[in-house]
Amino acid sequence: MMSDRQKGLETALETHFRGAEIRFFVRHLHANFKKQHPGLLLKQMLWAAARTTTNEEWIRRMNELKAVDERAHAWLSAKKPSEWTRSAFSEGVKCDILLNNISESFNSSILDARDKAIVALLEKIRFWLMCRFCKKKESVEKWNKPIGKRILKVIEDNKAIGKCCITSRAAARKFQVTYKNNEVFVVNLDTKICTCRRFQLTGISCGHAIASISMGLDIMDYVHDYYKKEFFVKAYACVVKPMPSPDKWPQTGLNPISPPTEHNLSGRPKKSRRREADEPSASATKLKKTDQVTHCTNCRQRGHFRSTCENETFIEV
Secondary structure, eight states: OOEOOHHHHHHHHHHHHHOOOEEEEEEHHHHHHHHSOOOOHHHHHHHHHHOOOHHHHHHHHHHHHHHHHHHHHHHHHHHHHGGOOOGOOOOOOOOOOOOOOHHHHHHHHHHHTTTHHHHHHHHHHHHHHHHHHHHHHHHHTTTTSSSSSHHHHHHHHHHHHHTTOOOEESSSSSEEEOTTTTTTTEETTTTTEEEESHHHHSSSSOOHHHHHHHHTHHHHHHGGGGEEEEEEEEOOOOOOOOOOOOSOOOOOOOOOOOOOOOOSSSSOOOOOOOOTTTTTGGGGGGGGOOOOHHHHHHHOOOOOOOOGOOSSSOOOO
């Protein structure tokens, strides 16, 4: 379970999901962190520690943070590593995400439904899910490979790392892999383990594993079943049933659910996510269009169009 560290959510998770692995979005963790420890350097060091996949690398990153700011190190050390850093994530989940992009994608998909009454909101979400399940089912059936395009891209990126590795075979499926910066890793293809732990965390072959697999083995055999076509087919096998309009629903005799009382706030209603004070706006990350000079196709002069041209028609000789 992943949350944004809201107190109510923390209590609910501990009460209703006992034994579940609980993680927090690192972006929200940093939002609390920077209130007492601002600065770009500390932000980069926090994220570097969060992205580490081994305990040794995490300790090194934390020591680097301590050398820069001991108070920031103490603040971060008080948090459970299993809640925010990949180095302490369990390997059975096959998920190493640190952000809440999934929930943000869902929120953007239900923007039209969020300001409606409860029945209309649920009906709009049901309709969206019905269409999405059908489209996903149809798209999975068109796969011409055992896995989807997104996982294929991850594997292609990892192949670039594998090309920079020197592989030495120790047994039939056990290898010692040396990366270009003289880092040495151990890969066991029988147990699908690499000492960098990226293989275990995601279920997708890391670059060191790919360098070992390329020695006469099929890379698709070392992708976790969660990413295979048959599992996606099972995920979207159920059907979100269509429903008639509310006027054709059976009457229960109970009081209908009334919408909440209107309470209009001043200003235009906001639907987009509230950004942090130091977070750049959406337009700041996009390329701006350069000014284009218009040319008339009639007189070949600049600054106006053919429809507004007052000059004589240009004739090529």
